[in-house]
Amino acid sequence: MSAPDTLQSDPLIQSRALTIHRPGTSEPVLSHVDFRILPGEIVTVVGPNGSGKSSLIRALLGHMPLASGQVARRAGLRIGYVPQRVQLDTAIPMTVRRFLSLPTRVSDAQAEGALARTGVPGLGPRQLTQLSGGQFQRVLLARALLSDPHLLVLDEPTQGLDQPGIVAFYQLIEDVRRQTGAAVLMVSHDLLVVMRSSDRVVCLNGHVCCEGTPQHVSTAPEYRALFGAGAEGTLALYRHSHDHDHDLMPDASHDHAAGGAGAHVHGPGCGHDHHHSDKAAPAP
Numbered sequence: 001m002s003a004p005d006t007l008q009s010d011p012l013i014q015s016r017a018l019t020i021h022r023p024g025t026s027e028p029v030l031s032h033v034d035f036r037i038l039p040g041e042i043v044t045v046v047g048p049n050g051s052g053k054s055s056l057i058r059a060l061l062g063h064m065p066l067a068s069g070q071v072a073r074r075a076g077l078r079i080g081y082v083p084q085r086v087q088l089d090t091a092i093p094m095t096v097r098r099f100l101s102l103p104t105r106v107s108d109a110q111a112e113g114a115l116a117r118t119g120v121p122g123l124g125p126r127q128l129t130q131l132s133g134g135q136f137q138r139v140l141l142a143r144a145l146l147s148d149p150h151l152l153v154l155d156e157p158t159q160g161l162d163q164p165g166i167v168a169f170y171q172l173i174e175d176v177r178r179q180t181g182a183a184v185l186m187v188s189h190d191l192l193v194v195m196r197s198s199d200r201v202v203c204l205n206g207h208v209c210c211e212g213t214p215q216h217v218s219t220a221p222e223y224r225a226l227f228g229a230g231a232e233g234t235l236a237l238y239r240h241s242h243d244h245d246h247d248l249m250p251d252a253s254h255d256h257a258a259g260g261a262g263a264h265v266h267g268p269g270c271g272h273d274h275h276h277s278d279k280a281a282p283a284p
């Protein structure tokens with residue numbers, strides 16, 4: 001974290017030109033990523049496997065060194081983090097209740113309140129190993145909520161859930177946002193649901209390929225063509241940023257800093273065909 005005085009103070013977290021190298025090399029994993037999340041926003045990061053989504057999350061949280069660039073987190077920011085993987089040692093029995101008190105001890109009432117809020121009341125005495133995938137995700141979310149976070153960070157929270165489970169989980173995230181006012185930063189591959197649940201979507205592929213409101217993206221004919229086709233369309237999202245025609249998005253603001261309705265912005269080094277090449281993305 002460096003030079004927060006040079007960055008805007010309103011966002012909960014903001015990065016400028018965030019660049020990460022593969023450990024021990026000068027090979028970039030992420031290049032010049034400008035990112036921000038505002039209070040109460042739901043922002044989802046999408047991108048193909050290995051595109052740097054988890055690395056971005058870790059760098060924003062300060063868990064990973066930057067090769068260059070800046071990250072600023074608002075002073076006193078409380079973050080509830082649900083990591084991509086939680087290794088359970090099945091040899092060590094652990095109840096949900098005990099898990100909720102790690103690493104910070106909480107009262108029975110707090111634990112039960114968090115479980116109730118995430119739709120799994122009464123699970124406290126159960127062994128973690130006896131939970132379904134959906135129940136386990138809700139317990140992880142409950143634990144993240146115990147710190148009363150300003151920002152929830154979830155890295156692929158619906159991995160392993162079936163489609164109804166995914167939809168229910170995103171509904172829960174929206175409910176939590178409404179009840180607590182917490183902002184939500186997610187990594188997800190569940191693109192169809194992401195499009196319904198996010199205020200803003202950021203598409204990564206080693207850099208920011210594009211970002212904007214899902215409503216805006218979903219009105220593009222390319223998007224409809226791509227997403228009407230189920231899984232095939234889902235994969236095609238990652239191509240859309242490399243073959244679309246920006247003229248089809250007349251209200252696109254191209255304003256990275258604003259990130260407002262219709263914003264559709266290309267990061268530095270994005271090599272795809274720009275039909276508005278006269279408009280370079282401004283520095284945030």
Ligand SMILES: Nc1ncnc2c1ncn2[C@@H]1O[C@H](COP(=O)(O)OP(=O)(O)OP(=O)(O)O)[C@@H](O)[C@H]1O
Nearest residue numbers: 022023029047048049050051052053054055056187
């Ligand atoms: N600890 C590490 N050591 C070496 N390379 C790493 C390490 N962590 C990540 N990488 C590499 O950095 C790149 C980005 O990885 P990252 O996990 O951020 O991608 P991702 O978009 O989250 O992928 P996925 O969708 O598969 O979870 C990958 O090429 C990965 O191999």
